Amino acid sequence: MTPALEISHLHKSFAGTKAVDDLSLTIEPGEIFGLLGPNGAGKSTTINMISGVCRIDQGTVRIFGHDAVRDYRTTRRLVGVMHQEIVIDHFFTIDRALKIHAGYYGVPGDKGWRELLIERLGLGPHLNKSMIKLSGGLKRRFMVAKALIHKPQLLILDEPTAGVDVELRRALWQFVREMNRAGTTVLLTTHYLEEAEQMCGRIAIMNGGRLAALERTSDLLARLEGRTMLLHLDSPLDQVPAELAAWHGQLEQQGRLLRLSLPGDLAMGEVLQLLARLELSIRDMELPRPGLEEVFLELTGLQLKENKGSLP
Amino acid sequence: MIDRLRQQQRFVAWLPFVTLLQKEIRRFLKVAFQTLLTPIVTASLYLFVFGATLGQRISVLEGFSYAQFVIPGLILMGVINNSFANTSSSLFISRYLGNIVDLLVTPLTPPQFILAYTLAAMLRGLLVGGVVLLISCFFAQLPFASPWLAVAMAAMASFLFAQFGLIAAIYANNFDGLSMYNNFLILPLIYLGGVFYPISILPPFWARLSHFNPMLYLIDGFRHAILGVGDLSLATAFGVSGLMAAALFVWAAALLGRGYRLRL
Numbered sequence: 325m326t327p328a329l330e331i332s333h334l335h336k337s338f339a340g341t342k343a344v345d346d347l348s349l350t351i352e353p354g355e356i357f358g359l360l361g362p363n364g365a366g367k368s369t370t371i372n373m374i375s376g377v378c379r380i381d382q383g384t385v386r387i388f389g390h391d392a393v394r395d396y397r398t399t400r401r402l403v404g405v406m407h408q409e410i411v412i413d414h415f416f417t418i419d420r421a422l423k424i425h426a427g428y429y430g431v432p433g434d435k436g437w438r439e440l441l442i443e444r445l446g447l448g449p450h451l452n453k454s455m456i457k458l459s460g461g462l463k464r465r466f467m468v469a470k471a472l473i474h475k476p477q478l479l480i481l482d483e484p485t486a487g488v489d490v491e492l493r494r495a496l497w498q499f500v501r502e503m504n505r506a507g508t509t510v511l512l513t514t515h516y517l518e519e520a521e522q523m524c525g526r527i528a529i530m531n532g533g534r535l536a537a538l539e540r541t542s543d544l545l546a547r548l549e550g551r552t553m554l555l556h557l558d559s560p561l562d563q564v565p566a567e568l569a570a571w572h573g574q575l576e577q578q579g580r581l582l583r584l585s586l587p588g589d590l591a592m593g594e595v596l597q598l599l600a601r602l603e604l605s606i607r608d609m610e611l612p613r614p615g616l617e618e619v620f621l622e623l624t625g626l627q628l629k630e631n632k633g634s635l636p
Numbered sequence: 637m638i639d640r641l642r643q644q645q646r647f648v649a650w651l652p653f654v655t656l657l658q659k660e661i662r663r664f665l666k667v668a669f670q671t672l673l674t675p676i677v678t679a680s681l682y683l684f685v686f687g688a689t690l691g692q693r694i695s696v697l698e699g700f701s702y703a704q705f706v707i708p709g710l711i712l713m714g715v716i717n718n719s720f721a722n723t724s725s726s727l728f729i730s731r732y733l734g735n736i737v738d739l740l741v742t743p744l745t746p747p748q749f750i751l752a753y754t755l756a757a758m759l760r761g762l763l764v765g766g767v768v769l770l771i772s773c774f775f776a777q778l779p780f781a782s783p784w785l786a787v788a789m790a791a792m793a794s795f796l797f798a799q800f801g802l803i804a805a806i807y808a809n810n811f812d813g814l815s816m817y818n819n820f821l822i823l824p825l826i827y828l829g830g831v832f833y834p835i836s837i838l839p840p841f842w843a844r845l846s847h848f849n850p851m852l853y854l855i856d857g858f859r860h861a862i863l864g865v866g867d868l869s870l871a872t873a874f875g876v877s878g879l880m881a882a883a884l885f886v887w888a889a890a891l892l893g894r895g896y897r898l899r900l
Binding site: 338369372375376377378379396397398400401403405407409411412413414415416420424425427428429430431432433434436437440470474475502503505506507508 | 655
């Protein structure tokens with residue numbers, strides 16, 4: 325099957341600084357693919373090269389088999405892109421701007437599809453408002469509609485939920501899933517790793533313009549060696565029992581929480597037996613599932629901000 | 637309902653161009669006070685000052701009143717200024733606000749891009765010029781010696797300055813830089829290019845120097861087509877203007893073709 329997107333040895337530099345360095349990846353039709361990385365990793369530059377905003381220094385981008393440079397008139401019709409920054413033309417209303425965008429893509433407009441977009445994105449009551457009068461959330465909703473108005477086969481969402489309230493975020497992901505089920509391939513970047521974990525079948529992690537990992541989301545999560553065990557204690561401990569030193573036992577919350585880092589190949593039965601022997605007053609036990617955050621941090625060598633699940 | 641996604645839409649090759657052209661026209665009509673009315677009022681004031689007041693006491697061309705002499709130059713000044721203003725402001729604002737990416741991601745071709753911006757700018761320039769011409773009828777009767785040549789020269793001037801506007805919008809780094817083109821290049825060249833006086837009345841050195849002013853060929857050619865007399869032959873005026881228009885078109889096309897300062 326022809327890949328939806330095939331990037332081969334892509335390079336891009338700005339004033340001598342490499343933004344994208346020998347990037348190669350393939351996205352199959354029907355995938356929801358996540359492209360993650362810290363700020364400056366080269367995600368947006370890659371997206372800009374795919375969509376035509378950026379010139380390609382070296383390498384090729386093929387969209388459904390068509391070269392994005394030589395056959396740009398075809399590829400740009402196949403791609404719908406929602407940019408990270410809010411990009412609107414203040415001169416027009418939402419209604420007019422949507423008509424203009426359909427026209428830019430050479431499609432007179434499918435009335436039913438347009439109405440569906442307006443309804444699903446909650447733009448109906450605001451159709452005749454000037455862009456300049458819209459709230460930030462409404463501008464984002466309009467940008468989604470704009471990216472979809474020509475029914476692209478490859479939808480690119482660059483940080484679509486940045487600065488968006490929970491309700492819209494949920495509605496947006498629901499809509500993206502529906503579109504994906506209807507056949508649209510999705511490439512998304514997000515700072516919210518939880519979202520990527522839930523949405524994407526495969527994930528590529530970029531760092532410093534290069535590809536740091538490209539795997540199925542489940543394989544990426546399985547990369548983490550070891551597990552964390554949290555023991556909530558009824559009677560606080562003054563110090564970690566010597567028997568637990570090998571598992572890097574740490575006391576928190578005035579000795580009421582014991583954190584253990586277990587090796588990946590350690591049998592859980594062995595752990596439970598030792599805990600029983602120690603006769604600790606265990607009220608509750610947690611085995612937090614390792615998240616994409618940990619994988620991401622391991623691969624990029626970064627630290628998460630206090631706001632859990634959000635990248636610096 | 638989501639199944640509508642699977643119904644492919646028919647691609648109309650000329651639609652991106654027509655859409656951009658319509659959008660550009662709507663853009664200047666939306667702010668018509670600024671884009672149409674203001675230049676018309678300015679030109680009307682010139683007409684009043686030079687036609688109805690000062691013009692009664694000045695004569696620079698034998699057989700014609702000063703109003704008759706100055707009106708073709710004022711019409712063309714409106715055409716030039718507004719054609720330049722339309723492309724330069726529209727493209728620069730798009731660059732400045734970042735919404736140029738809306739065009740860069742579409743299947744628009746560079747020729748469609750240039751043509752749409754140019755035709756909208758020409759329409760604005762010629763609209764202003766046309767209204768100034770109508771108002772001028774209150775101040776003087778013009779002979780219209782070669783009306784079609786006059787229309788052709790106005791169209792060529794608007795085309796030329798639409799291209800120059802595109803070029804300026806691409807090179808300008810900020811609004812200040814963009815206004816420099818108008819205030820320190822176009823305006824002086826227009827004023828020194830024979831709008832208000834024929835170069836034949838200048839001392840020989842300044843008259844010769846004026847031949848390096850590109851505006852001279854446009855203004856004199858337009859006036860020659862309307863009044864039937866001019867400092868230059870019609871062939872020279874049209875020939876030089878045509879070459880300048882072609883050169884600027886090639887320049888603008890080269891910049892837009894490779895997305896210079898537009899695509900990152």
